[in-house]
Amino acid sequence: MPATEPAVAGGSPPPASPTSAAAPAAAGARAAGRPGLARRVVARHGHPREWVWGYLMVAPLALGLAGFYLWPIVQSVYYSFTSWGAFGGQQWAGLANYRAFLSDPQLPKAAWNTVLYSLLLLASIPVSIVFAALLNQVRGRSVGLYRTLYFIPVVSMPAAVAMVWRWLYNGDYGLINYLLSLIGIHGPHWVSDGRFAVYAMALVGIWAVIGYNMIIFAAGLKGIPRHYYEAAELDGAGRVRQFFSITLPLLSPSIFFVSVITVISGLQMFDYVLLMLGRSNPALADSKTIAYLFYEYVFLDNEQGMGCAIAVVLTVVLLLLTAVQFRLQKRWVHYA
Amino acid sequence: MTRKLSALLCAAALVAAASACSSSTSAAGGGDATGPVTLTYGIWDPNQKPAMQQIVNAFEKLHPNITVNIELTPNADYWQKLQTEAASGTAPDVFWMSTTRIGLYAGQGQLLPLSGRSGFDNSPFPASLNSIYTVDGKQYGMPKDYDTIGLWYNKKLFDAAGVKYPTASWTWQDVIDASKKLTDPAKGTWGIASPDWTQENLYNDIYQAGGWVVSPDKKSSGFTDAKTLAGMQYALDFITKYHTSPTAQQMTDTDPSQLFASGKVAMFTDGDWDALTYKNAPGLSADVAPLPAGPQGKATVINGLANVIYARTPHAAAAWEFVQFLGGRQANELQAASGAVIPAYHGLSDAWVKAMPQFHLQTFVDQLDHAVPYPVSANTGPWATADQTILDQIWAGKLSLSAGAQQLKSTTDADLAKG
Numbered sequence: 093m094p095a096t097e098p099a100v101a102g103g104s105p106p107p108a109s110p111t112s113a114a115a116p117a118a119a120g121a122r123a124a125g126r127p128g129l130a131r132r133v134v135a136r137h138g139h140p141r142e143w144v145w146g147y148l149m150v151a152p153l154a155l156g157l158a159g160f161y162l163w164p165i166v167q168s169v170y171y172s173f174t175s176w177g178a179f180g181g182q183q184w185a186g187l188a189n190y191r192a193f194l195s196d197p198q199l200p201k202a203a204w205n206t207v208l209y210s211l212l213l214l215a216s217i218p219v220s221i222v223f224a225a226l227l228n229q230v231r232g233r234s235v236g237l238y239r240t241l242y243f244i245p246v247v248s249m250p251a252a253v254a255m256v257w258r259w260l261y262n263g264d265y266g267l268i269n270y271l272l273s274l275i276g277i278h279g280p281h282w283v284s285d286g287r288f289a290v291y292a293m294a295l296v297g298i299w300a301v302i303g304y305n306m307i308i309f310a311a312g313l314k315g316i317p318r319h320y321y322e323a324a325e326l327d328g329a330g331r332v333r334q335f336f337s338i339t340l341p342l343l344s345p346s347i348f349f350v351s352v353i354t355v356i357s358g359l360q361m362f363d364y365v366l367l368m369l370g371r372s373n374p375a376l377a378d379s380k381t382i383a384y385l386f387y388e389y390v391f392l393d394n395e396q397g398m399g400c401a402i403a404v405v406l407t408v409v410l411l412l413l414t415a416v417q418f419r420l421q422k423r424w425v426h427y428a
Numbered sequence: 429m430t431r432k433l434s435a436l437l438c439a440a441a442l443v444a445a446a447s448a449c450s451s452s453t454s455a456a457g458g459g460d461a462t463g464p465v466t467l468t469y470g471i472w473d474p475n476q477k478p479a480m481q482q483i484v485n486a487f488e489k490l491h492p493n494i495t496v497n498i499e500l501t502p503n504a505d506y507w508q509k510l511q512t513e514a515a516s517g518t519a520p521d522v523f524w525m526s527t528t529r530i531g532l533y534a535g536q537g538q539l540l541p542l543s544g545r546s547g548f549d550n551s552p553f554p555a556s557l558n559s560i561y562t563v564d565g566k567q568y569g570m571p572k573d574y575d576t577i578g579l580w581y582n583k584k585l586f587d588a589a590g591v592k593y594p595t596a597s598w599t600w601q602d603v604i605d606a607s608k609k610l611t612d613p614a615k616g617t618w619g620i621a622s623p624d625w626t627q628e629n630l631y632n633d634i635y636q637a638g639g640w641v642v643s644p645d646k647k648s649s650g651f652t653d654a655k656t657l658a659g660m661q662y663a664l665d666f667i668t669k670y671h672t673s674p675t676a677q678q679m680t681d682t683d684p685s686q687l688f689a690s691g692k693v694a695m696f697t698d699g700d701w702d703a704l705t706y707k708n709a710p711g712l713s714a715d716v717a718p719l720p721a722g723p724q725g726k727a728t729v730i731n732g733l734a735n736v737i738y739a740r741t742p743h744a745a746a747a748w749e750f751v752q753f754l755g756g757r758q759a760n761e762l763q764a765a766s767g768a769v770i771p772a773y774h775g776l777s778d779a780w781v782k783a784m785p786q787f788h789l790q791t792f793v794d795q796l797d798h799a800v801p802y803p804v805s806a807n808t809g810p811w812a813t814a815d816q817t818i819l820d821q822i823w824a825g826k827l828s829l830s831a832g833a834q835q836l837k838s839t840t841d842a843d844l845a846k847g
Contacts, residue, residue, distance in 0.1 A: 178807075179536050180515035262681045284680035286826075372624070372816050373680045374824030391508065393810040394532075 172400035189401035206381045210358030212294035220305035228313045243303040254367030257296045286378030293364040312346030344425040465746040466495045470523030472506040479766035483759045514538045521741040525734050527560045531806040534563040540737040541566040553772045556801045561734045569734025570755035571772035575699045576728045576795045578716040585694040594717035607672035610694035619672035620695040621684035622663050624819040631729045634659035636722025641803035649840035651833045676823035700792040730799035811843035
């Protein structure tokens with residue numbers, strides 16, 4: 093699909109990594125380049141040229157990325173075609189892992205759960221926008237306080253978050269069912285009933301991510317010039333019209349960014365399944381995600397090759413989905 | 429300012445990662461037991477570390493040329509780390525082993541066989557425990573401690589319902605009758621908690637019914653055997669037939685040992701390891717009795733840890749000296765005095781029993797007579813995980829016991845066939 097790739101490259105804002113800062117310096121050095129390494133590296137006045145500094149500065153990060161991210165990705169792709177012994181010693185297995193994964197009877201349900209969870213997680217976006225807009229109205233010192241309060245779930249350990257919510261969700265003694273009982277509703281076993289567990293986890297996922305999204309939307313709102321609203325008011329536009337005609341279009345780059353990040357993190361959903369449901373739970377069979385299957389294969393069954401195959405499939409799906417998102421954004425994202 | 433800071437942090441992270449990689453290589457040293465030798469001893473329980481350190485100190489006194497460093501890795505990371513280290517040749521010289529992993533580690537040549545070494549003596553340990561750590565006729569683990577299962581009961585709830593306390597002569601029917609009398613929906617109390625836990629509940633019932641889990645040749649599983657089914661049916665009936673146990677969902681939301689500790693459940697079959705929890709539970713007045721007899725008599729699952737030697741240790745002779753000491757009388761006495769576990773060494777459990785006089789802990793020791801080894805195979809993990817998922821479905825009522833048993837058998841047999 094050649095059509096997508098230019099869209100990805102064209103649509104994405106320039107990466108804000110340190111590499112881009114070094115690029116102009118390197119280009120300048122290239123223009124003045126002469127034969128001889130020493131003369132290329134060291135300028136006439138005896139100081140190393142600017143581009144050398146540039147590369148030296150990015151070296152720690154670039155080497156770290158290459159060693160701890162890029163190389164493992166290459167290795168994972170290779171290992172996905174092998175079968176592992178529990179203590180090393182891989183054997184070439186061709187496409188066997190991929191075949192076994194794609195014919196795993198658990199896959200359709202897990203894939204659906206993963207998609208469902210990601211879609212539910214997208215509901216955090218309108219909620220976050222509303223909260224961000226409200227926060228934008230607050231003046232004075234309390235802004236910092238509210239921002240911190242909403243951000244606490246983001247910096248909390250997922251394990252701690254899961255523990256607390258597991259307790260809140262308890263079917264017999266949980267706070268949620270207690271509150272429901274006050275209005276005469278007999279609440280279900282949220283995290284041990286297959287019909288509710290995915291939704292219960294999604295609610296926690298939304299709760300946990302609102303703070304992060306809100307900060308991004310709050311920054312986006314700050315970037316909308318005040319006089320647009322003044323002009324709209326003069327033209328007789330009401331609050332609702334202002335929101336849909338000014339706020340939403342001008343916030344669309346932030347919305348786009350958040351939706352991409354949300355889909356990526358949603359498809360990687362794993363921690364709440366393990367921590368809120370646990371390994372022995374009647375709801376588990378109905379609530380497994382793709383990443384949880386990966387965990388089971390690798391850490392419980394010692395099938396590392398299979399785990400790599402799942403990781404590769406998940407990565408490809410994520411890349412395709414992100415490419416589609418970048419392609420669609422042309423229709424609705426407005427860069428002011 | 430922020431860029432400088434992040435560059436510094438990156439550099440620091442790199443240095444930390446690099447040094448972490450290089451520090452795990454074990455100390456190379458002189459020849460076996462002649463020159464000074466340093467051994468690494470891998471364990472996972474912080475509560476037992478003081479006792480282990482006392483044992484190490486006593487050992488070092490007897491062997492001045494050998495130093496032992498205890499390497500404590502929390503249980504959550506222990507097996508992952510050990511597996512990686514074993515693959516790269518850097519595992520500890522001596523480390524703790526569990527029954528569910530022995531098949532994998534011994535079968536894949538990661539451990540030194542102990543039987544056949546000079547001075548090897550497994551007679552002080554329960555035979556059932558020795559058998560679990562024997563793979564293909566060779567014993568790889570020196571038993572360290574063991575645990576059995578008992579019938580814990582809440583004295584207050586028994587008194588309130590006017591039911592006599594369980595005794596060694598109880599049968600399944602006695603438990604069923606008592607559970608009915610002890611269940612009080614108005615107060616929210618149940619007669620018994622019967623979860624689909626294998627070691628604490630199901631396996632015991634299966635053996636009491638005369639059933640079996642894994643065949644002696646480790647090639648097939650017995651889940652469709654009529655007697656095995658009878659054992660599982662007994663456990664399941666408390667939920668589906670007598671309604672004297674909380675449901676699977678209730679026991680998922682609230683751990684049954686918590687339900688027992690908080691006085692919501694009158695009876696619960698559980699291991700000796702929860703004695704401390706029940707001792708410290710506020711307002712709980714509990715005790716423990718032997719498991720009841722089933723149609724085929726009495727049975728309790730026995731499980732326990734062992735000390736093993738890494739196959740690629742450069743100090744095999746010194747490691748063997750240390751493991752022999754760990755399996756000796758003195759080390760087991762030190763272990764018993766700590767009160768944390770029942771020492772595997774025969775006749776040394778008194779100190780442990782006396783550590784909590786309010787419970788009849790001797791029950792767990794006396795049940796050795798009916799102990800059945802915890803069922804394992806060459807690679808126990810995969811089928812144990814798969815079985816739990818299927819049992820969860822049966823317990824939640826989504827699968828009938830007979831259909832579920834078929835699934836248990838086919839899944840387990842497929843994993844057993846892989847060896």
